[in-house]
Amino acid sequence: MKIKYELISKDKNARLGKLHTNHGTFDTPMFMPVGTLATVKTLTPEELKDVGSAIILSNTYHLWLRPGEDVVAKAGGLHKFMNYDGPILTDSGGFQVFSLANKKDITEEGVYFKSHIDGKKLFLTPELSIQIQNKLDSDIAMSFDECIPYPADYEYAKNSTERTLRWAIRGKNVHKNENQSLFGIVQGGEYEDLRNYSAKETVKIGFDGYSIGGTSVGEDKKTMYKMVDDAIKYLPEDKPRYLMGVGEPADIFEGIERGIDMFDCVLPTRLARHGNAFTPNGKINLKNLKYKEDFEPIDNHCDCYTCKHYSKAYIRHLFVSKEALGGRLLSIHNIRFLIKLTENIRKSIKKNQFLDYKKEFLTKYNNK
Amino acid sequence: MKIKYELISKDKNARLGKLHTNHGTFDTPMFMPVGTLATVKTLTPEELKDVGSAIILSNTYHLWLRPGEDVVAKAGGLHKFMNYDGPILTDSGGFQVFSLANKKDITEEGVYFKSHIDGKKLFLTPELSIQIQNKLDSDIAMSFDECIPYPADYEYAKNSTERTLRWAIRGKNVHKNENQSLFGIVQGGEYEDLRNYSAKETVKIGFDGYSIGGTSVGEDKKTMYKMVDDAIKYLPEDKPRYLMGVGEPADIFEGIERGIDMFDCVLPTRLARHGNAFTPNGKINLKNLKYKEDFEPIDNHCDCYTCKHYSKAYIRHLFVSKEALGGRLLSIHNIRFLIKLTENIRKSIKKNQFLDYKKEFLTKYNNK
Numbered sequence: 164m165k166i167k168y169e170l171i172s173k174d175k176n177a178r179l180g181k182l183h184t185n186h187g188t189f190d191t192p193m194f195m196p197v198g199t200l201a202t203v204k205t206l207t208p209e210e211l212k213d214v215g216s217a218i219i220l221s222n223t224y225h226l227w228l229r230p231g232e233d234v235v236a237k238a239g240g241l242h243k244f245m246n247y248d249g250p251i252l253t254d255s256g257g258f259q260v261f262s263l264a265n266k267k268d269i270t271e272e273g274v275y276f277k278s279h280i281d282g283k284k285l286f287l288t289p290e291l292s293i294q295i296q297n298k299l300d301s302d303i304a305m306s307f308d309e310c311i312p313y314p315a316d317y318e319y320a321k322n323s324t325e326r327t328l329r330w331a332i333r334g335k336n337v338h339k340n341e342n343q344s345l346f347g348i349v350q351g352g353e354y355e356d357l358r359n360y361s362a363k364e365t366v367k368i369g370f371d372g373y374s375i376g377g378t379s380v381g382e383d384k385k386t387m388y389k390m391v392d393d394a395i396k397y398l399p400e401d402k403p404r405y406l407m408g409v410g411e412p413a414d415i416f417e418g419i420e421r422g423i424d425m426f427d428c429v430l431p432t433r434l435a436r437h438g439n440a441f442t443p444n445g446k447i448n449l450k451n452l453k454y455k456e457d458f459e460p461i462d463n464h465c466d467c468y469t470c471k472h473y474s475k476a477y478i479r480h481l482f483v484s485k486e487a488l489g490g491r492l493l494s495i496h497n498i499r500f501l502i503k504l505t506e507n508i509r510k511s512i513k514k515n516q517f518l519d520y521k522k523e524f525l526t527k528y529n530n531k
Numbered sequence: 532m533k534i535k536y537e538l539i540s541k542d543k544n545a546r547l548g549k550l551h552t553n554h555g556t557f558d559t560p561m562f563m564p565v566g567t568l569a570t571v572k573t574l575t576p577e578e579l580k581d582v583g584s585a586i587i588l589s590n591t592y593h594l595w596l597r598p599g600e601d602v603v604a605k606a607g608g609l610h611k612f613m614n615y616d617g618p619i620l621t622d623s624g625g626f627q628v629f630s631l632a633n634k635k636d637i638t639e640e641g642v643y644f645k646s647h648i649d650g651k652k653l654f655l656t657p658e659l660s661i662q663i664q665n666k667l668d669s670d671i672a673m674s675f676d677e678c679i680p681y682p683a684d685y686e687y688a689k690n691s692t693e694r695t696l697r698w699a700i701r702g703k704n705v706h707k708n709e710n711q712s713l714f715g716i717v718q719g720g721e722y723e724d725l726r727n728y729s730a731k732e733t734v735k736i737g738f739d740g741y742s743i744g745g746t747s748v749g750e751d752k753k754t755m756y757k758m759v760d761d762a763i764k765y766l767p768e769d770k771p772r773y774l775m776g777v778g779e780p781a782d783i784f785e786g787i788e789r790g791i792d793m794f795d796c797v798l799p800t801r802l803a804r805h806g807n808a809f810t811p812n813g814k815i816n817l818k819n820l821k822y823k824e825d826f827e828p829i830d831n832h833c834d835c836y837t838c839k840h841y842s843k844a845y846i847r848h849l850f851v852s853k854e855a856l857g858g859r860l861l862s863i864h865n866i867r868f869l870i871k872l873t874e875n876i877r878k879s880i881k882k883n884q885f886l887d888y889k890k891e892f893l894t895k896y897n898n899k
Binding site: 200201202204205206207225229230234237238239244245246455456458472473474476477479480481483484486487488490491 | 568569570572573574575593597598602605606607612613614823824826840841842844845847848849851852854855856858859
């Protein structure tokens, strides 16, 4: 069965919805934690459920290399392999592959690049990406696209955008997993006409959902939000829209304001590994000496396991002592923070108060 | 309130008992996981309870350096600091300090040594060790002793053993925490008369429990078991006996056979960090290629969270990918393995079948 998006209500362009999948239904807008290698770093599936996480992302490129899609398939698919029974979205591998390839390695057929593990030369094509994802058996697969760098000259962006459309068709043609949905990805770089064109053509091909790719690649925020504007107006209302690689609270608000339903980002777990925590008043670094004797939780009002049981002083001690529990406790808190943020945003959309909540939250978050 | 040991029954010298503490009662013999820096590596207190862990050990030396005993005291003691409401035993710091000191740095007053963190010169005395432990507010504190190396010449061992007795008195004299019990430690190296002497004199000083120290320092197994024999016959029946730093199943059996009630060891968590797991048929290393497509749990009969939910192939993948969840899952399994072992041993003592169970377990464990 394919996923089904149900639009519940709107507050201007902000959408409240439900996404029905073979592994459960969840409310949108929703933030997806990233489990690159079939594990959201340091956490168990039970802990993900505890923080309200409803869907996770896993990386096709990484799983292709380790343990290999055939091992995952023999285990009964990614859900069984990692003991996670909620919905999983897999990316196409494109983002990682392009960061490892030179421009000259990008051909019409696919992309040559070197493995980040052992330098071995590899070749990924739109077909292979889909075939790997079919075997991983995620709920949602992504089309193989080129993530255009920023800035890029117009000719390069145009040629790349057109090739990504041809790749989308090739991928769709080999997509065989009836229980897996397939998303198309809008590219077009920083150019309005290319974004418009890419969105319209991708929708013409027809997918179960649409993603806006090629953002968060070094462009300023204004440009990023315009990339969304230029693409989203051509996306159908009855399909979910996913903004890739976005996890900063301000960007989540801006995305939702424009009609985005799904986000993913390594930010909460990456911040956690380095001792950083989200708070309603912005980020703090727990390694700071000022927390040495601070026996209050990170956030007195936070309902996560970490804030209910541990002080900043203890978490600081764990980080200073390089104890793994520190990263674990902060990962729980940071993921909960973003999940709770989307919960609160959904409530505000329901009450037609999205912009009020956005202002209230960001004023406090930015300490203004 | 001090701890109270209750002897329930005996099977020859093997003892079934209960230890009543201010943080709950537990059955003995019992294995204690080690939480060096106020955290049993990678695990939460809830996970420790889930595996049946009833008491943990934490290291005074390490907590003295980081975060410092005053920070822990301000947090309300070690239990509150680390969010653990079960019994905690702290060691004296002696074991770590002697591994960092030269023989000439050992004086009657105390021991000079260099911090393993920054090389700073430090001085630890029997009084300071107890005062730090008083502030940590563990349930059981240990006397400050010299762990005699193996081999050691007789004169050295004799002088050291006598000094450890003087240190035990000095420590007891400054011990002020009414809610904390204090254990004496029997030394004497590899010499029967010194072990006898140390045991008798330590008991004369009078403690809430007795530990046998200076084992697992390089001696062969036969010598180690004789060290226990030579000490334990002079220890009173109405106090708990603790064999320090022992966690190999065979050694746990041999200790219990001689009348030991408590054990601690970093073995289960250290093994876990390196990808090793206990099984009823001996240890295995999950990083081995042969587990790449082994979708069975580590042990089909194990009742731990890891074995109920994860395959060897998945755990191998986590280790190959250097994912922290791997060490966490193996720590859960390995600690459960030793806790379950002591559970089964207690059952066997109750049925007067300890030696039968020992033979049955070790035959299988040693693959004979």
